[in-house]
Amino acid sequence: MIEQHKESLMEKELLELMHTEQEFENLKSQVNPHFLFNCFNTLSSLISEDKQMADKFLNELSKVYRYVLNTNQSDLISFRQEIRFIGSYMALLHTRYGKGLHVNIMIDEVYYDYFIPAMSLQLLVENAVKHNIVSKKEPLCLEIYTTSEDTLMICNNLQLKQRKEISTGIGLKNIRSKYLLLKEPGFKWDIIDDKFVVDLPLLIKN
Amino acid sequence: MKVLIVEDEELAVKKLLKTLSSVDSTIEVAGITDSINDTVEWLQNNTMPDLILMDIELADGQSFAIFDLIKVTSPVIFTTSYDEYALKAFKVNSIDYLLKPVQPEDLEAALTKLKNLRGDGTSTALQSLVKELHQQLAPKDYRKRFLVKNGQKLVIVESQEVAYFYSDGRLNFFRTKDNKNFIIDYTMDDMEEMLNPDDYFRISRSFFISISCVKKIEDYFGNRLILQLFPATDKEVLVSREKVTAFKKWLGK
Known part of the structure; x- marks a missing residue:
């Protein structure tokens, strides 16, 4: 009993x-x-190039923020x-990035009412763009799709930049810990x- | 004038082309590249342009890497969307930088500056600039502790325990805040490299002090300052004339 109590306290x-860490990171990216x-x-x-596009771009930018x-x-x-949000x-x-970035999204609408940790998908997309070459000659191809096993897969070709920005690894670790605390297995990268x-993993809220 | 544009976002290129032609109609764009590899390849296969307009963040890394791979003799104007370090470095060196989106009047001023600069060793200035930028972009690691001899024993002293460094004759010493004296093997110039300039200041050829050891400051003849330090020194401590302004600024930081 006591052991259990201790454990749950530690978890809390x-x-x-x-x-706190995530909030801090969010805050940093907000003001980044x-x-x-x-x-x-x-x-x-x-x-100056395309006023209509400019208008659209501004709309998406406000949605994102x-x-x-x-x-x-x-x-x-x-x-x-x-x-x-990822659409915006x-x-x-x-x-x-124009033709430097190819994205293929295939989502089964069945999963729309499932849940995921907020901003987790955005973080993975941001990571991909941050660490890899994104150019017309060597496009970065991102694939985002759901599988029949209640899982969202995010996948990109690896072509790391020569001098990538310093990676804190805090993003991936944070997502993992969130799933651990929710006692939901299945989050992994490879x-x-x-x-x-x-x-x-896509979750059902109870 | 032949210009090479190094920029990885197509829209930014378009904008830059427009701005360029509005500022100087004689400018001829010799090439446009979007990555480190592309740029190196271009420079190998073409004659050096009269000017390179170069973005710092490229598709495959930072454009400084280009200078490690190929000798660039063209003058360069860096463009950057947000970079404090670059700003700092360019203030030290006389070559220009432009913040994006590039303003026509800034570009015009930069081009004028370049025309004036031409012919007096641009490439050496550029090399020192690249070196400076490299240093500033790398997170600087300052010395945390020193290993020093105390009789037969070796002792570790934390940097923050050091009140000041000084040289006496041919030897260099430091004194800790609890008034212990140690001999060190480094020169004063080495020390200046190793310690955080926010906390330490070189007041003269033979003294390098931490901010916390300054007890009293008084004017001294010859436009100098005389300091009283804690722990006390054997000799008088003077801030040399040419260091006085910087010293005051450092104290007030």
Whole structure:
């Protein structure tokens, strides 16, 4: 009994710690000026090149920031919401990278009402773009699809940058810990045939 | 004037081309590359352009890597969307940088600057710039502790325990906050490299002090300052004339 109690106390502490860490990371990415400034550059080009595109780009940018600002407190989010957000995020990346980025999303709508840790899919996409070459000559191909085993697969060809940005690894670890604490197995990442593959379990909330 | 544009986002290239032609209609774009590899290949197969406009973050890494792979003799103007380090480095060196989105008047000023610079060793200036940027972008590791001899024993002293470093005759010493004296093998110049400039300052040829050991500051003849340190020193401690302004600025940081 006492042992069990101890264990659950420790778990609670760990959960709180993680929560703080994630909030901190979220906060950092919220105020991370790099992404925002890059978007401003793109916007500046679009305004003279293609006003309609500029308008669309700005809309997606506001959607992305609204989502980021609203979701940092809640732990689990419906898959529908996260995938909708990823749509906006992808639109921004597509405009910036053009043919350097290929994305293929195949989602079974059955899973729309399932849940995943908030921002987890975004984090995986951001990681892929951050660490790999994204160019017309060597496009980065991202595949996001659901399997019949209640899992979302995120997969990209591995072509690491010569001097990649310093990786804290905190993102992947954080997602893993979230699943551990929820006592949901199945989150993993692996390198298979020069591809980086992540399994993200889709959950039913009780 | 022949220009090579190194930029990995297509839209940014378009914008830059427009800005370039609006500023100087004689500019001829000799090539556009979007990665480290592409740029190295281009430079191997073409004559060096009169100017390279280079983005810092490229598709396959940071553009500084290009300078490690090939000797670049063209003058370079870096472009960056957000980079404090670059800003710092360019202030030290006289070559220009541009913040994106590039403003026509900034580009014009940079081009004028370049025309003035031309012919006086641009490539050496560029090399020192690249070196500087490399150093600034790498996270700097400062010395955390020193291993020193105390009689027959070896002792570890944490850097933060050191009040000041000084040289006396041909030997260099440091004194800890609890007033122990040790001989060190490093020169004053080495020390300056090893310690965080936020915490330590070289006040003269023979003194390198931590901020916490300054007890009293007074004016001294010859536009110098005389310091009283804690622990006390055997000799008088002077801030040399040319260091006074920087010293005051450092104290107020």
